[in-house]
Amino acid sequence: MDQPRILIIVPAFNEKKNISRTLEDIRACGVAADLVVIDDGSQDGTSGVVRACGVRVVALPFNLGIGGAVQTGFCYALRNGYDVAVQIDGDGQHDTAYVKDLLVPILTGKADIAVGSRFIPPFLGYRSSFVRRLGILFFASLISFLTRCRVTDPTSGFRAFNRRALALFADEYPQDYPEPESIVLAHKSGLTLKEVPVEMRARRHGHSSIRYLYTLYYMTKVTLAILLDMLKRQQKG
């Protein structure tokens, strides 16, 4: 088989301050991959910064939310004939040194989706605030129970996908707070998922899109969405 074509998708919304560092990190990670930034309707000129770095950018005309932005990346990968796509957040939280590890289960055909998890040994470094860890634990338990597969970091947006997973998610991907829900969708469509231990960092600039006031809304929304997903008709794989 030919060398698989790999695309790194970086969704970014108002990440002018973080994005160039993130792009440098990605270029330095030593994986032969193309790079595309999905600018989710940023108002701070993120697109311009990305173009100045010589990186391709798909600029959405208005803010779709992380789900819509990442899905645009999946469509991009399919349209342009990539075999594998890696999702890395534009805020620099994901340590690009682990992209290689993340690609292993996909390239060896062991899984359709690889998820970088902060909660698998041996690293166990930065793992978010206590409150958020409780939330993650809740979703991990809920999803592990519903899908009968052990998931430890369902909110991680550090992921790799093969073409099968890309085709599913290009067609159907949850719009806001998509990460936990997409695991359930993948499971229902018969895709296999593998978690890979990674390290993450705290954000360099700005706030995460999940702020304290929204925590309750987030928890309720995602829980309901996951439970509703379980009721949806079976996807064809």
Add this chain to the structure above:
Amino acid sequence: MNAKILSLAITSMMLILIVDLVRRKKLTFKYASGWFLVLFGAMALAFFEESVFVLSRALGFELPSNFIFFAGLSGFVVLSLLMTIFLCQQNQRNDKVAQKLGLLEEELERLKKRTEG
């Protein structure tokens, strides 16, 4: 008797308004049909007012007016649910178009660069 005339007058005016909106293409028939249904129902009840009493008694309402309020409210709940469905559909289409637009713009940019370079 006055109530009958008033309700017939109001429903007729609404009917004329909606027909006019469809005529002026401010409303498409697809979206007007729900309104027509509700209006025809209301007109029928206003015209044959005896049926209101019969229906309300049969359904166990103490007062016919309660029945009217209940029926009206139910009608609007259905209409607003339909509205929400249409809204969601529009929202999804909107998002799809935005994604496509972004992708095509990027492709165009790349093509331009290739032809220039």
